[in-house]
Amino acid sequence: MDVRVYRPGELSAADRAAWTAMQAKAHLHGTPELANPFLSPEFALAVGRVRRGVRIAVVHEDGEPAAYFPYQRSATGVGRAVGLGVSDCQGLVHRPGFTWDSRELLRACGLALWEFDHLVQGQQPFEASASGTFPSPVMDVDQGYEAYLSQLRADSPKFTRSTLAKERRLGRDAGAVRYVHDERDPEALNTLMAWKSAQYRRTGRSDRFAHEWITRLVTRLFHTRSEPFAGILSVLYADGRPVAAHFGLRTERILACWFPAYDPAFAKYSPGLVLHLRMAEAAAADGIAYLDLGRGQKEYKDSLKTREIAVSEGWVTRRHPMAVGHRARRAPVRALRNTVLSRPELFEPADRILKRMGKIRSRQS
Structure with a gap:
Protein backbone atom coordinates (compact mmCIF):
# COMPACT_ATOMS: atom_id res chain seq x y z
CA MET A 1 0.00 0.00 0.00
CA ASP A 2 1.53 3.29 -1.14
CA VAL A 3 0.50 5.81 1.52
CA ARG A 4 1.77 9.37 1.70
CA VAL A 5 0.87 11.48 4.73
CA TYR A 6 0.52 15.26 4.55
CA ARG A 7 -0.17 18.11 6.91
CA PRO A 8 -3.24 20.11 5.80
CA GLY A 9 -1.17 22.94 4.34
CA GLU A 10 0.89 20.49 2.29
CA LEU A 11 -2.06 19.03 0.37
CA SER A 12 -1.76 20.04 -3.28
CA ALA A 13 -4.50 21.67 -5.34
CA ALA A 14 -4.46 18.58 -7.58
CA ASP A 15 -5.16 16.32 -4.60
CA ARG A 16 -7.97 18.55 -3.42
CA ALA A 17 -9.50 18.46 -6.89
CA ALA A 18 -9.18 14.67 -7.11
CA TRP A 19 -10.74 14.26 -3.64
CA THR A 20 -13.67 16.49 -4.60
CA ALA A 21 -14.13 14.61 -7.87
CA MET A 22 -14.39 11.30 -6.01
CA GLN A 23 -17.15 12.78 -3.87
CA ALA A 24 -18.97 14.29 -6.83
CA LYS A 25 -19.15 10.91 -8.59
CA ALA A 26 -19.91 8.82 -5.49
CA HIS A 27 -23.67 8.63 -6.13
CA LEU A 28 -23.00 7.21 -9.59
CA HIS A 29 -21.12 4.28 -8.01
CA GLY A 30 -23.68 3.40 -5.34
CA THR A 31 -21.92 5.18 -2.45
CA PRO A 32 -23.80 8.52 -2.22
CA GLU A 33 -22.93 9.00 1.46
CA LEU A 34 -19.27 9.57 0.50
CA ALA A 35 -20.36 13.00 -0.77
CA ASN A 36 -21.18 14.11 2.78
CA PRO A 37 -19.59 17.53 3.47
CA PHE A 38 -17.97 16.24 6.68
CA LEU A 39 -15.88 14.02 4.39
CA SER A 40 -14.82 16.95 2.20
CA PRO A 41 -11.29 18.35 2.02
CA GLU A 42 -12.67 21.74 3.11
CA PHE A 43 -13.85 20.33 6.44
CA ALA A 44 -10.55 18.55 7.13
CA LEU A 45 -8.55 21.67 6.24
CA ALA A 46 -10.77 23.87 8.42
CA VAL A 47 -10.32 21.55 11.41
CA GLY A 48 -6.59 21.64 10.72
CA ARG A 49 -6.67 25.40 11.20
CA VAL A 50 -8.13 25.16 14.71
CA ARG A 51 -6.81 21.81 16.02
CA ARG A 52 -3.38 20.26 16.18
CA GLY A 53 -2.43 16.91 14.74
CA VAL A 54 -4.63 16.88 11.64
CA ARG A 55 -3.12 14.73 8.90
CA ILE A 56 -4.32 13.51 5.50
CA ALA A 57 -3.20 10.16 4.16
CA VAL A 58 -3.31 9.83 0.38
CA VAL A 59 -3.32 6.23 -0.85
CA HIS A 60 -1.97 5.67 -4.36
CA GLU A 61 -2.56 2.80 -6.76
CA ASP A 62 -0.75 2.61 -10.09
CA GLY A 63 0.63 6.08 -9.46
CA GLU A 64 -2.81 7.67 -9.07
CA PRO A 65 -4.65 8.73 -5.89
CA ALA A 66 -7.15 6.03 -4.93
CA ALA A 67 -8.27 7.22 -1.47
CA TYR A 68 -8.10 10.08 1.02
CA PHE A 69 -8.09 9.41 4.76
CA PRO A 70 -8.17 12.47 7.07
CA TYR A 71 -7.50 11.95 10.78
CA GLN A 72 -6.14 13.57 13.92
CA ARG A 73 -3.08 12.15 15.64
CA SER A 74 -1.76 12.66 19.14
CA ALA A 75 1.94 12.61 20.01
CA THR A 76 1.47 9.08 21.37
CA GLY A 77 -0.08 7.73 18.17
CA VAL A 78 -3.73 7.81 19.22
CA GLY A 79 -5.81 8.56 16.14
CA ARG A 80 -9.28 10.05 16.00
CA ALA A 81 -11.69 11.00 13.27
CA VAL A 82 -11.21 14.60 12.15
CA GLY A 83 -13.38 16.83 14.33
CA LEU A 84 -14.47 13.94 16.57
CA GLY A 85 -17.21 15.30 18.80
CA VAL A 86 -18.69 17.62 16.16
CA SER A 87 -18.23 15.67 12.93
CA ASP A 88 -21.37 13.79 11.83
CA CYS A 89 -19.77 11.66 9.10
CA GLN A 90 -16.33 10.00 9.08
CA GLY A 91 -14.32 7.60 7.02
CA LEU A 92 -12.15 7.16 3.95
CA VAL A 93 -13.13 8.69 0.59
CA HIS A 94 -12.13 6.37 -2.23
CA ARG A 95 -12.60 5.57 -5.88
CA PRO A 96 -14.86 2.68 -6.98
CA GLY A 97 -13.60 -0.81 -6.18
CA PHE A 98 -10.84 0.33 -3.82
CA THR A 99 -10.18 -2.00 -0.87
CA TRP A 100 -7.76 -1.62 1.99
CA ASP A 101 -6.37 -3.34 5.05
CA SER A 102 -7.26 -1.18 8.04
CA ARG A 103 -4.30 -2.16 10.19
CA GLU A 104 -1.85 -1.70 7.35
CA LEU A 105 -3.31 1.77 6.80
CA LEU A 106 -2.92 2.60 10.51
CA ARG A 107 0.68 1.43 10.46
CA ALA A 108 1.44 3.66 7.46
CA CYS A 109 -0.13 6.61 9.30
CA GLY A 110 1.80 5.93 12.51
CA LEU A 111 -1.38 5.21 14.49
CA ALA A 112 -1.90 2.73 17.29
CA LEU A 113 -5.66 3.02 16.78
CA TRP A 114 -8.28 5.13 15.04
CA GLU A 115 -11.46 6.08 16.90
CA PHE A 116 -14.72 6.98 15.16
CA ASP A 117 -18.32 7.64 16.20
CA HIS A 118 -20.06 8.48 12.87
CA LEU A 119 -18.48 6.06 10.42
CA VAL A 120 -20.13 6.23 7.00
CA GLN A 121 -21.73 2.97 5.91
CA GLY A 122 -20.04 0.74 3.37
CA GLN A 123 -16.52 0.89 4.87
CA GLN A 124 -16.17 -2.82 5.62
CA PRO A 125 -12.50 -2.77 6.71
CA PHE A 126 -13.43 -0.25 9.43
CA GLU A 127 -16.95 -1.58 10.11
CA ALA A 128 -15.46 -4.91 11.14
CA SER A 129 -14.18 -3.14 14.28
CA ALA A 130 -17.38 -1.22 15.05
CA SER A 131 -18.90 -1.63 18.50
CA GLY A 132 -22.34 -0.35 17.47
CA THR A 133 -24.41 0.93 14.56
CA PHE A 134 -26.98 3.72 14.84
CA PRO A 135 -29.61 5.34 12.61
CA SER A 136 -29.09 8.76 11.07
CA PRO A 137 -32.43 10.10 9.74
CA ALA A 310 -26.55 3.98 9.28
CA VAL A 311 -23.42 5.24 11.02
CA SER A 312 -21.14 3.26 13.31
CA GLU A 313 -18.83 3.88 16.23
CA GLY A 314 -15.82 1.99 17.49
CA TRP A 315 -12.06 1.64 17.15
CA VAL A 316 -9.69 0.14 14.63
CA THR A 317 -6.64 -1.03 16.58
CA ARG A 318 -3.22 -2.49 16.05
CA ARG A 319 -1.35 -4.67 18.53
CA HIS A 320 -0.03 -1.78 20.57
CA PRO A 321 -0.10 -1.01 24.33
CA MET A 322 -1.36 2.52 23.68
CA ALA A 323 -4.36 1.09 21.82
CA VAL A 324 -5.21 -1.25 24.67
CA GLY A 325 -5.04 1.53 27.29
CA HIS A 326 -7.06 4.04 25.27
CA ARG A 327 -9.81 1.58 24.48
CA ALA A 328 -10.00 0.41 28.10
CA ARG A 329 -10.62 4.01 29.20
CA ARG A 330 -13.12 4.93 26.49
CA ALA A 331 -15.19 1.77 26.03
CA PRO A 332 -17.06 1.84 29.38
CA VAL A 333 -18.03 5.50 28.91
CA ARG A 334 -19.33 4.85 25.39
CA ALA A 335 -21.23 1.74 26.48
CA LEU A 336 -22.92 3.52 29.40
CA ARG A 337 -23.93 6.49 27.25
CA ASN A 338 -25.42 4.31 24.52
CA THR A 339 -27.30 2.18 27.06
CA VAL A 340 -28.90 5.24 28.63
CA LEU A 341 -29.82 6.77 25.26
CA SER A 342 -31.37 3.54 23.96
CA ARG A 343 -33.56 2.80 27.00
CA PRO A 344 -36.40 5.25 27.78
CA GLU A 345 -36.65 4.05 31.39
CA LEU A 346 -33.06 5.25 31.89
CA PHE A 347 -32.95 8.21 29.50
CA GLU A 348 -36.09 10.02 30.70
CA PRO A 349 -35.07 10.37 34.39
CA ALA A 350 -31.50 11.26 33.35
CA ASP A 351 -32.88 13.90 30.98
CA ARG A 352 -35.06 15.38 33.74
CA ILE A 353 -32.05 15.63 36.06
CA LEU A 354 -29.98 17.34 33.36
CA LYS A 355 -32.73 19.87 32.66
CA ARG A 356 -33.14 20.57 36.38
CA MET A 357 -29.40 21.18 36.65
CA GLY A 358 -29.60 23.34 33.52
CA LYS A 359 -32.25 25.57 35.08
CA ILE A 360 -30.07 26.04 38.17
CA ARG A 361 -27.04 26.82 36.00
CA SER A 362 -29.04 29.31 33.90
CA ARG A 363 -30.25 31.17 37.01
CA GLN A 364 -26.68 31.39 38.31
CA SER A 365 -25.20 32.71 35.04
Whole structure:
Protein backbone atom coordinates (compact mmCIF):
# COMPACT_ATOMS: atom_id res chain seq x y z
CA MET A 1 0.00 0.00 0.00
CA ASP A 2 1.53 3.29 -1.14
CA VAL A 3 0.50 5.81 1.52
CA ARG A 4 1.77 9.37 1.70
CA VAL A 5 0.87 11.48 4.73
CA TYR A 6 0.52 15.26 4.55
CA ARG A 7 -0.17 18.11 6.91
CA PRO A 8 -3.24 20.11 5.80
CA GLY A 9 -1.17 22.94 4.34
CA GLU A 10 0.89 20.49 2.29
CA LEU A 11 -2.06 19.03 0.37
CA SER A 12 -1.76 20.04 -3.28
CA ALA A 13 -4.50 21.67 -5.34
CA ALA A 14 -4.46 18.58 -7.58
CA ASP A 15 -5.16 16.32 -4.60
CA ARG A 16 -7.97 18.55 -3.42
CA ALA A 17 -9.50 18.46 -6.89
CA ALA A 18 -9.18 14.67 -7.11
CA TRP A 19 -10.74 14.26 -3.64
CA THR A 20 -13.67 16.49 -4.60
CA ALA A 21 -14.13 14.61 -7.87
CA MET A 22 -14.39 11.30 -6.01
CA GLN A 23 -17.15 12.78 -3.87
CA ALA A 24 -18.97 14.29 -6.83
CA LYS A 25 -19.15 10.91 -8.59
CA ALA A 26 -19.91 8.82 -5.49
CA HIS A 27 -23.67 8.63 -6.13
CA LEU A 28 -23.00 7.21 -9.59
CA HIS A 29 -21.12 4.28 -8.01
CA GLY A 30 -23.68 3.40 -5.34
CA THR A 31 -21.92 5.18 -2.45
CA PRO A 32 -23.80 8.52 -2.22
CA GLU A 33 -22.93 9.00 1.46
CA LEU A 34 -19.27 9.57 0.50
CA ALA A 35 -20.36 13.00 -0.77
CA ASN A 36 -21.18 14.11 2.78
CA PRO A 37 -19.59 17.53 3.47
CA PHE A 38 -17.97 16.24 6.68
CA LEU A 39 -15.88 14.02 4.39
CA SER A 40 -14.82 16.95 2.20
CA PRO A 41 -11.29 18.35 2.02
CA GLU A 42 -12.67 21.74 3.11
CA PHE A 43 -13.85 20.33 6.44
CA ALA A 44 -10.55 18.55 7.13
CA LEU A 45 -8.55 21.67 6.24
CA ALA A 46 -10.77 23.87 8.42
CA VAL A 47 -10.32 21.55 11.41
CA GLY A 48 -6.59 21.64 10.72
CA ARG A 49 -6.67 25.40 11.20
CA VAL A 50 -8.13 25.16 14.71
CA ARG A 51 -6.81 21.81 16.02
CA ARG A 52 -3.38 20.26 16.18
CA GLY A 53 -2.43 16.91 14.74
CA VAL A 54 -4.63 16.88 11.64
CA ARG A 55 -3.12 14.73 8.90
CA ILE A 56 -4.32 13.51 5.50
CA ALA A 57 -3.20 10.16 4.16
CA VAL A 58 -3.31 9.83 0.38
CA VAL A 59 -3.32 6.23 -0.85
CA HIS A 60 -1.97 5.67 -4.36
CA GLU A 61 -2.56 2.80 -6.76
CA ASP A 62 -0.75 2.61 -10.09
CA GLY A 63 0.63 6.08 -9.46
CA GLU A 64 -2.81 7.67 -9.07
CA PRO A 65 -4.65 8.73 -5.89
CA ALA A 66 -7.15 6.03 -4.93
CA ALA A 67 -8.27 7.22 -1.47
CA TYR A 68 -8.10 10.08 1.02
CA PHE A 69 -8.09 9.41 4.76
CA PRO A 70 -8.17 12.47 7.07
CA TYR A 71 -7.50 11.95 10.78
CA GLN A 72 -6.14 13.57 13.92
CA ARG A 73 -3.08 12.15 15.64
CA SER A 74 -1.76 12.66 19.14
CA ALA A 75 1.94 12.61 20.01
CA THR A 76 1.47 9.08 21.37
CA GLY A 77 -0.08 7.73 18.17
CA VAL A 78 -3.73 7.81 19.22
CA GLY A 79 -5.81 8.56 16.14
CA ARG A 80 -9.28 10.05 16.00
CA ALA A 81 -11.69 11.00 13.27
CA VAL A 82 -11.21 14.60 12.15
CA GLY A 83 -13.38 16.83 14.33
CA LEU A 84 -14.47 13.94 16.57
CA GLY A 85 -17.21 15.30 18.80
CA VAL A 86 -18.69 17.62 16.16
CA SER A 87 -18.23 15.67 12.93
CA ASP A 88 -21.37 13.79 11.83
CA CYS A 89 -19.77 11.66 9.10
CA GLN A 90 -16.33 10.00 9.08
CA GLY A 91 -14.32 7.60 7.02
CA LEU A 92 -12.15 7.16 3.95
CA VAL A 93 -13.13 8.69 0.59
CA HIS A 94 -12.13 6.37 -2.23
CA ARG A 95 -12.60 5.57 -5.88
CA PRO A 96 -14.86 2.68 -6.98
CA GLY A 97 -13.60 -0.81 -6.18
CA PHE A 98 -10.84 0.33 -3.82
CA THR A 99 -10.18 -2.00 -0.87
CA TRP A 100 -7.76 -1.62 1.99
CA ASP A 101 -6.37 -3.34 5.05
CA SER A 102 -7.26 -1.18 8.04
CA ARG A 103 -4.30 -2.16 10.19
CA GLU A 104 -1.85 -1.70 7.35
CA LEU A 105 -3.31 1.77 6.80
CA LEU A 106 -2.92 2.60 10.51
CA ARG A 107 0.68 1.43 10.46
CA ALA A 108 1.44 3.66 7.46
CA CYS A 109 -0.13 6.61 9.30
CA GLY A 110 1.80 5.93 12.51
CA LEU A 111 -1.38 5.21 14.49
CA ALA A 112 -1.90 2.73 17.29
CA LEU A 113 -5.66 3.02 16.78
CA TRP A 114 -8.28 5.13 15.04
CA GLU A 115 -11.46 6.08 16.90
CA PHE A 116 -14.72 6.98 15.16
CA ASP A 117 -18.32 7.64 16.20
CA HIS A 118 -20.06 8.48 12.87
CA LEU A 119 -18.48 6.06 10.42
CA VAL A 120 -20.13 6.23 7.00
CA GLN A 121 -21.73 2.97 5.91
CA GLY A 122 -20.04 0.74 3.37
CA GLN A 123 -16.52 0.89 4.87
CA GLN A 124 -16.17 -2.82 5.62
CA PRO A 125 -12.50 -2.77 6.71
CA PHE A 126 -13.43 -0.25 9.43
CA GLU A 127 -16.95 -1.58 10.11
CA ALA A 128 -15.46 -4.91 11.14
CA SER A 129 -14.18 -3.14 14.28
CA ALA A 130 -17.38 -1.22 15.05
CA SER A 131 -18.90 -1.63 18.50
CA GLY A 132 -22.34 -0.35 17.47
CA THR A 133 -24.41 0.93 14.56
CA PHE A 134 -26.98 3.72 14.84
CA PRO A 135 -29.61 5.34 12.61
CA SER A 136 -29.09 8.76 11.07
CA PRO A 137 -32.43 10.10 9.74
CA VAL A 138 -32.59 11.89 6.40
CA MET A 139 -35.11 14.01 4.47
CA ASP A 140 -35.20 12.95 0.80
CA VAL A 141 -35.92 15.85 -1.55
CA ASP A 142 -34.42 14.50 -4.78
CA GLN A 143 -37.91 14.21 -6.30
CA GLY A 144 -38.72 17.80 -5.36
CA TYR A 145 -40.23 19.50 -2.32
CA GLU A 146 -43.84 18.73 -3.22
CA ALA A 147 -43.03 15.02 -3.40
CA TYR A 148 -41.35 15.23 0.01
CA LEU A 149 -44.31 17.12 1.48
CA SER A 150 -46.75 14.60 0.04
CA GLN A 151 -44.85 11.76 1.71
CA LEU A 152 -44.74 13.72 4.97
CA ARG A 153 -48.52 14.24 4.81
CA ALA A 154 -49.01 10.51 4.25
CA ASP A 155 -46.63 9.46 7.05
CA SER A 156 -47.41 12.19 9.62
CA PRO A 157 -50.61 14.03 8.60
CA LYS A 158 -51.27 15.60 12.01
CA PHE A 159 -47.68 16.82 12.35
CA THR A 160 -47.66 18.30 8.84
CA ARG A 161 -50.96 20.14 9.27
CA SER A 162 -49.92 21.46 12.68
CA THR A 163 -46.52 22.74 11.50
CA LEU A 164 -47.91 24.52 8.44
CA ALA A 165 -50.68 26.05 10.57
CA LYS A 166 -48.13 27.31 13.10
CA GLU A 167 -46.21 29.07 10.33
CA ARG A 168 -49.39 30.87 9.27
CA ARG A 169 -50.14 31.78 12.89
CA LEU A 170 -46.60 33.10 13.34
CA GLY A 171 -47.16 35.42 10.38
CA ARG A 172 -50.46 36.68 11.79
CA ASP A 173 -49.19 37.22 15.33
CA ALA A 174 -45.58 38.36 14.85
CA GLY A 175 -45.49 39.86 11.35
CA ALA A 176 -44.52 38.78 7.87
CA VAL A 177 -42.50 35.56 7.78
CA ARG A 178 -39.41 35.60 5.57
CA TYR A 179 -36.91 32.82 4.98
CA VAL A 180 -33.29 33.31 3.89
CA HIS A 181 -31.64 30.06 2.84
CA ASP A 182 -28.07 31.36 2.61
CA GLU A 183 -27.74 34.28 5.02
CA ARG A 184 -24.35 36.00 4.81
CA ASP A 185 -24.69 38.35 7.80
CA PRO A 186 -22.14 37.29 10.49
CA GLU A 187 -24.38 38.79 13.19
CA ALA A 188 -27.03 36.21 12.33
CA LEU A 189 -24.43 33.49 12.95
CA ASN A 190 -23.56 35.05 16.31
CA THR A 191 -27.25 35.05 17.21
CA LEU A 192 -27.53 31.36 16.35
CA MET A 193 -24.49 30.46 18.46
CA ALA A 194 -25.86 32.45 21.41
CA TRP A 195 -29.21 30.64 21.13
CA LYS A 196 -27.48 27.28 20.91
CA SER A 197 -25.27 27.98 23.93
CA ALA A 198 -28.34 28.96 25.94
CA GLN A 199 -30.12 25.78 24.82
CA TYR A 200 -27.17 23.61 25.90
CA ARG A 201 -27.12 25.28 29.32
CA ARG A 202 -30.91 25.20 29.69
CA THR A 203 -31.05 21.46 29.02
CA GLY A 204 -28.02 20.62 31.17
CA ARG A 205 -25.82 19.64 28.23
CA SER A 206 -22.21 20.57 27.67
CA ASP A 207 -22.01 23.89 25.83
CA ARG A 208 -20.08 23.18 22.67
CA PHE A 209 -19.65 26.88 21.93
CA ALA A 210 -17.86 27.32 25.23
CA HIS A 211 -14.97 25.59 23.43
CA GLU A 212 -13.10 28.24 21.47
CA TRP A 213 -12.01 25.83 18.74
CA ILE A 214 -15.61 24.93 17.89
CA THR A 215 -16.62 28.59 17.62
CA ARG A 216 -13.60 29.26 15.42
CA LEU A 217 -14.34 26.21 13.28
CA VAL A 218 -17.97 27.17 12.67
CA THR A 219 -16.99 30.77 11.89
CA ARG A 220 -14.31 29.62 9.45
CA LEU A 221 -16.71 27.25 7.71
CA PHE A 222 -19.33 30.02 7.49
CA HIS A 223 -16.82 31.93 5.36
CA THR A 224 -15.75 28.89 3.31
CA ARG A 225 -16.92 28.80 -0.31
CA SER A 226 -15.66 26.44 -2.98
CA GLU A 227 -17.11 24.26 -5.69
CA PRO A 228 -19.28 22.52 -4.49
CA PHE A 229 -18.71 22.98 -0.72
CA ALA A 230 -20.20 25.78 1.40
CA GLY A 231 -21.22 26.59 4.94
CA ILE A 232 -24.93 27.46 4.82
CA LEU A 233 -26.65 29.63 7.43
CA SER A 234 -30.45 29.53 7.07
CA VAL A 235 -32.63 31.98 9.00
CA LEU A 236 -36.37 32.33 9.55
CA TYR A 237 -37.48 35.92 10.21
CA ALA A 238 -40.80 37.28 11.51
CA ASP A 239 -41.31 41.00 10.92
CA GLY A 240 -37.57 41.30 10.29
CA ARG A 241 -36.60 39.62 13.57
CA PRO A 242 -34.77 36.26 13.52
CA VAL A 243 -36.84 33.56 15.23
CA ALA A 244 -34.99 30.40 14.16
CA ALA A 245 -31.70 29.59 12.47
CA HIS A 246 -29.59 26.67 11.35
CA PHE A 247 -25.97 26.32 10.30
CA GLY A 248 -24.95 23.33 8.22
CA LEU A 249 -22.61 22.23 5.47
CA ARG A 250 -23.41 21.34 1.88
CA THR A 251 -21.88 19.64 -1.09
CA GLU A 252 -23.49 19.23 -4.49
CA ARG A 253 -26.04 16.64 -3.35
CA ILE A 254 -26.10 16.62 0.48
CA LEU A 255 -26.99 19.24 3.07
CA ALA A 256 -25.65 18.10 6.45
CA CYS A 257 -27.76 19.55 9.26
CA TRP A 258 -25.58 20.60 12.17
CA PHE A 259 -26.56 23.42 14.55
CA PRO A 260 -30.28 24.33 14.70
CA ALA A 261 -31.73 26.70 17.34
CA TYR A 262 -34.56 29.17 17.85
CA ASP A 263 -35.65 32.06 20.04
CA PRO A 264 -37.53 30.51 23.01
CA ALA A 265 -39.90 33.50 23.00
CA PHE A 266 -41.45 32.01 19.84
CA ALA A 267 -41.49 28.39 21.01
CA LYS A 268 -45.27 27.98 20.69
CA TYR A 269 -44.96 28.43 16.93
CA SER A 270 -42.39 25.60 16.57
CA PRO A 271 -40.13 27.86 14.49
CA GLY A 272 -37.42 25.20 14.27
CA LEU A 273 -39.80 22.81 12.50
CA VAL A 274 -41.03 25.56 10.20
CA LEU A 275 -37.41 26.38 9.42
CA HIS A 276 -36.61 22.76 8.49
CA LEU A 277 -39.50 22.62 6.04
CA ARG A 278 -38.31 25.84 4.43
CA MET A 279 -34.79 24.40 4.29
CA ALA A 280 -36.12 21.28 2.55
CA GLU A 281 -37.95 23.41 -0.02
CA ALA A 282 -34.89 25.55 -0.78
CA ALA A 283 -32.54 22.55 -0.83
CA ALA A 284 -34.76 20.73 -3.32
CA ALA A 285 -34.78 23.80 -5.59
CA ASP A 286 -30.98 23.90 -5.28
CA GLY A 287 -30.52 20.31 -6.51
CA ILE A 288 -29.85 18.71 -3.12
CA ALA A 289 -30.75 15.00 -2.94
CA TYR A 290 -31.25 14.80 0.82
CA LEU A 291 -30.80 16.56 4.13
CA ASP A 292 -28.88 14.48 6.69
CA LEU A 293 -30.35 15.21 10.14
CA GLY A 294 -27.51 13.41 11.92
CA ARG A 295 -27.29 10.59 14.42
CA GLY A 296 -29.42 10.94 17.53
CA GLN A 297 -32.96 10.13 18.55
CA LYS A 298 -35.04 13.30 18.57
CA GLU A 299 -38.79 13.63 18.16
CA TYR A 300 -38.47 16.34 15.50
CA LYS A 301 -36.14 14.12 13.44
CA ASP A 302 -38.62 11.25 13.55
CA SER A 303 -41.34 13.62 12.34
CA LEU A 304 -39.31 15.05 9.44
CA LYS A 305 -37.44 11.99 8.17
CA THR A 306 -38.28 9.91 5.12
CA ARG A 307 -35.77 7.14 5.88
CA GLU A 308 -32.60 6.37 7.81
CA ILE A 309 -29.01 5.63 6.90
CA ALA A 310 -26.55 3.98 9.28
CA VAL A 311 -23.42 5.24 11.02
CA SER A 312 -21.14 3.26 13.31
CA GLU A 313 -18.83 3.88 16.23
CA GLY A 314 -15.82 1.99 17.49
CA TRP A 315 -12.06 1.64 17.15
CA VAL A 316 -9.69 0.14 14.63
CA THR A 317 -6.64 -1.03 16.58
CA ARG A 318 -3.22 -2.49 16.05
CA ARG A 319 -1.35 -4.67 18.53
CA HIS A 320 -0.03 -1.78 20.57
CA PRO A 321 -0.10 -1.01 24.33
CA MET A 322 -1.36 2.52 23.68
CA ALA A 323 -4.36 1.09 21.82
CA VAL A 324 -5.21 -1.25 24.67
CA GLY A 325 -5.04 1.53 27.29
CA HIS A 326 -7.06 4.04 25.27
CA ARG A 327 -9.81 1.58 24.48
CA ALA A 328 -10.00 0.41 28.10
CA ARG A 329 -10.62 4.01 29.20
CA ARG A 330 -13.12 4.93 26.49
CA ALA A 331 -15.19 1.77 26.03
CA PRO A 332 -17.06 1.84 29.38
CA VAL A 333 -18.03 5.50 28.91
CA ARG A 334 -19.33 4.85 25.39
CA ALA A 335 -21.23 1.74 26.48
CA LEU A 336 -22.92 3.52 29.40
CA ARG A 337 -23.93 6.49 27.25
CA ASN A 338 -25.42 4.31 24.52
CA THR A 339 -27.30 2.18 27.06
CA VAL A 340 -28.90 5.24 28.63
CA LEU A 341 -29.82 6.77 25.26
CA SER A 342 -31.37 3.54 23.96
CA ARG A 343 -33.56 2.80 27.00
CA PRO A 344 -36.40 5.25 27.78
CA GLU A 345 -36.65 4.05 31.39
CA LEU A 346 -33.06 5.25 31.89
CA PHE A 347 -32.95 8.21 29.50
CA GLU A 348 -36.09 10.02 30.70
CA PRO A 349 -35.07 10.37 34.39
CA ALA A 350 -31.50 11.26 33.35
CA ASP A 351 -32.88 13.90 30.98
CA ARG A 352 -35.06 15.38 33.74
CA ILE A 353 -32.05 15.63 36.06
CA LEU A 354 -29.98 17.34 33.36
CA LYS A 355 -32.73 19.87 32.66
CA ARG A 356 -33.14 20.57 36.38
CA MET A 357 -29.40 21.18 36.65
CA GLY A 358 -29.60 23.34 33.52
CA LYS A 359 -32.25 25.57 35.08
CA ILE A 360 -30.07 26.04 38.17
CA ARG A 361 -27.04 26.82 36.00
CA SER A 362 -29.04 29.31 33.90
CA ARG A 363 -30.25 31.17 37.01
CA GLN A 364 -26.68 31.39 38.31
CA SER A 365 -25.20 32.71 35.04
